[in-house]
Amino acid sequence: MPLFTDRIEAKDFPKMPKEYQDLLVRVLTIQTDSELGGPDLYVERWIRVAPTAEDQMLLAKTAAEEIDHHRKFRNILAEIGVDVSYLLKSRREEKILETFRYPLETWAEMGMFGLLIDRVGGFHLHDFAESTYLPLGRIIPDIVREEKMHIWHGLKITRELCQTEEGKAQAQAALDKMYPRALDMFGLSSSRRSDQFKEWGIKQRTNQQCRLDYIAEVDPIIEELGLRIPDPLANRKYL
Numbered sequence: 134m135p136l137f138t139d140r141i142e143a144k145d146f147p148k149m150p151k152e153y154q155d156l157l158v159r160v161l162t163i164q165t166d167s168e169l170g171g172p173d174l175y176v177e178r179w180i181r182v183a184p185t186a187e188d189q190m191l192l193a194k195t196a197a198e199e200i201d202h203h204r205k206f207r208n209i210l211a212e213i214g215v216d217v218s219y220l221l222k223s224r225r226e227e228k229i230l231e232t233f234r235y236p237l238e239t240w241a242e243m244g245m246f247g248l249l250i251d252r253v254g255g256f257h258l259h260d261f262a263e264s265t266y267l268p269l270g271r272i273i274p275d276i277v278r279e280e281k282m283h284i285w286h287g288l289k290i291t292r293e294l295c296q297t298e299e300g301k302a303q304a305q306a307a308l309d310k311m312y313p314r315a316l317d318m319f320g321l322s323s324s325r326r327s328d329q330f331k332e333w334g335i336k337q338r339t340n341q342q343c344r345l346d347y348i349a350e351v352d353p354i355i356e357e358l359g360l361r362i363p364d365p366l367a368n369r370k371y372l
């Protein structure tokens with residue numbers, strides 16, 4: 134199928150083929166759910182025990198922004214008659230993406246969550262910016278700007294930990310645990326659906342292209358921190 138390049142507004146959505154409708158609703162539902170994934174992991178567990186007032190403030194701000202992102206994606210679905218208000222009540226164990234079901238056990242894992250997992254979110258959002266579905270593209274710039282701060286905070290936490298040998302060992306353990314989960318978040322390389330997303334112009338890159346771009350960005354940062362890059366094939370579930 135040649136690449137679809139029309140630009141679609143909410144009023145055009147009912148006229149679109151079912152495949153386009155299903156793909157868009159699917160990706161928006163996952164995104165709406167995932168925006169609450171972070172808050173479910175750190176609001177109760179980490180905000181008030183973070184080491185400095187600045188860390189506590191930044192985590193609380195991040196949580197507020199994620200809930201706002203959730204609301205923005207949910208509104209886009211509401212506009213086309215899809216009600217996902219039930220997602221507001223879903224908890225960690227019920228998250229659609231597995232990454233969000235694992236608790237953040239250490240402060241190093243909290244840092245790695247920003248550095249690795251929010252960064253994956255940023256990659257997905259970046260792909261939506263040029264989406265053929267215009268209402269989606271419109272909300273992206275503000276969200277991406279906020280995500281950059283979440284990622285920066287994760288980097289700051291990790292950099293501070295890496296000042297001591299003990300902290301560095303904690304950061305390495307968190308990295309080893311979470312790097313495969315981050316790579317898995319891009320989905321299967323051989324996914325037919327991934328090709329369909331690209332054909333319909335809902336996303337710009339396939340799962341595998343997006344994953345390789347992510348690795349190219351994140352690996353130099355890991356090296357710069359003085360940490361070891363984990364084997365990209367070890368402990369993976371979705372190759």
Ligand SMILES: [Fe+2]
Nearest residue numbers: 168198199202
């Ligand atoms: Fe977000």
Ligand SMILES: [Fe+2]
Nearest residue numbers: 199251280283
């Ligand atoms: Fe975020």
